[in-house]
Amino acid sequence: MSLNQQATHLKHREGAPAGTRYIAIASGKGGVGKTILSLSAGRCLAESGKKVLIIDADFGLSNVHLMLGITPRKNLAHFFFGEATFDEITVQVNDNLSFISSGNGIYELAKLPKEQILNLVRRLQELAEDNYAYVIFDTPPGIHEDTVAVVSSADFPLVITTPEPTAVADAYALIKIINKENDVKDFYLVVNKVESEREGAKVYESIRLLTEKYTTAKLNFVGTIRYRKSLIRRIIEQNPFEKGFMGDVYNILTGMDVEVAPRRRSFWESVLARLLGR
Numbered sequence: 001m002s003l004n005q006q007a008t009h010l011k012h013r014e015g016a017p018a019g020t021r022y023i024a025i026a027s028g029k030g031g032v033g034k035t036i037l038s039l040s041a042g043r044c045l046a047e048s049g050k051k052v053l054i055i056d057a058d059f060g061l062s063n064v065h066l067m068l069g070i071t072p073r074k075n076l077a078h079f080f081f082g083e084a085t086f087d088e089i090t091v092q093v094n095d096n097l098s099f100i101s102s103g104n105g106i107y108e109l110a111k112l113p114k115e116q117i118l119n120l121v122r123r124l125q126e127l128a129e130d131n132y133a134y135v136i137f138d139t140p141p142g143i144h145e146d147t148v149a150v151v152s153s154a155d156f157p158l159v160i161t162t163p164e165p166t167a168v169a170d171a172y173a174l175i176k177i178i179n180k181e182n183d184v185k186d187f188y189l190v191v192n193k194v195e196s197e198r199e200g201a202k203v204y205e206s207i208r209l210l211t212e213k214y215t216t217a218k219l220n221f222v223g224t225i226r227y228r229k230s231l232i233r234r235i236i237e238q239n240p241f242e243k244g245f246m247g248d249v250y251n252i253l254t255g256m257d258v259e260v261a262p263r264r265r266s267f268w269e270s271v272l273a274r275l276l277g278r
Helices: 003-009 034-047 064-068 076-080 106-111 114-131 145-153 165-182 197-214 229-236 243-254 267-276
Strands: 021-026 052-056 097-100 134-138 156-161 186-194 218-226
Touching: 021 034, 021 145, 034 052, 034 064, 034 097, 034 134, 034 156, 034 243, 052 064, 052 114, 064 097, 076 114, 145 165, 156 165, 165 186, 165 197, 186 197, 197 218, 218 243
Parallel strands: 021 134, 021 156, 052 097, 052 134, 156 186, 186 218
Antiparallel strands: none
């Protein structure tokens, strides 16, 4: 049995701290902002005083470390093959935020005995839940066994898309497959790279109509992220935490019932909010 098939065991183990919660961030296609959302959500939760671990689950195409400009010496593959401890593969970004890179040796786990894989996954689970309030999985794009297994196991299956027609179609396909195969009912949707909230709402509505008609899933629309040219420059500079993007992510997390502290508005944001009555 492969790691992908064992991922459904990453539920709360008996006796574990009740505060440990899993967020799986997924997309039907690549290039829609999944990794930057994972990093920004982790940063927002960390700034709220929560211990957060991001696991780059895009096995073989890991890129969280690239966005941060950090090259880990050891990764998740080293842990599973007994070549590194949990502490050695965990990279600390700040006091509350850490990440693990998946590396490219994970597929070789399929050759290991089922019992050994299960023990390794449970060991990773135990270490994560003993040290972190939130574990965020940045999953592979598309409808892969890796993604389906991890998203189906999460407390918060968060799907990100853009207004691009192919991205919308693939986001719906991902939700449909996970709902049909694993009977997952509740999904959260974020629409990235929008020009306005109205544009994001139209994308949500189109996916919601299909979801209600052809699946038993419930789609929770938790917000939009505006397109920002400045974010591209920050990603190139390997400093991806852009203020406006982070503000949108704070609002998204607030709508997901996670324990994030209210975002402090700037002076001008406060003035505009009062003038506009919101």
